[in-house]
């Protein structure tokens with residue numbers, strides 16, 4: 001059950017985050033309805049990760065409200081956080097653990113009972129193709145496998161909402177293809193917000209684009225809106241983000 005009658009599963013309402021005088025995000029407002037896969041696009045430093053941390057409750061906003069499934073991340077935190085699977089920008093932290101021990105640990109921490117945990121571990125190992133590395137230390141795994149461990153962690157409690165921070169960053173083309181396939185298949189049943197600065201990724205997996213630049217939303221629409229009048233996503237991206245070089 002969700003608290004949200006409007007069907008919006010992810011809501012950013014006037015989210016600002018200040019570091020001293022500097023605004024990492026400024027009055028960021030958008031919402032993603034149930035079942036949509038939305039791209040959160042923008043150049044490096046635009047405010048994507050900060051917004052995602054505000055939406056997942058890892059950071060408290062200076063102003064504004066984050067809601068998941070209609071639940072307010074600050075006043076109804078348990079309900080809101082319980083609906084989210086989050087892939088943070090820097091993969092799994094506990095490098096000495098194996099995917100199996102790490103995921104079991106997180107499952108237990110999330111309060112899954114033994115039988116549910118057993119089933120969920122089997123499901124995520126299969127869905128994220130982790131069988132070959134299940135018992136190997138994460139420190140020994142390639143970036144592609146580490147990313148898949150992060151995806152498995154995000155999927156562990158079968159969340160309705162997935163917030164994925166650059167899910168294909170640093171992956172080779174084969175790994176990228178696999179992770180995109182996984183996201184597409186997950187998108188059939190879940191609401192997904194994924195950040196990226198790779199434009200081909202947007203077309204490959206998303207039906208909606210939210211573009212952020214220098215902490216502000218500068219476009220919110222469909223793929224055609226992102227392509228603009230010139231039908232060129234890259235040209236329109238440069239136009240809307242002031243042609244600043246990424247990096």
Ligand code: ADP
Nearest residue numbers: 019023024042043044045046047048049050051
């Ligand atoms: P993106 O994910 O789009 O690359 P971020 O959300 O990571 O962008 O960062 C947005 C801006 O906020 C950047 O200019 C970054 O340097 C700044 N920033 C992020 N975290 C902090 C912090 N803890 N202290 C100060 N500035 C920060």
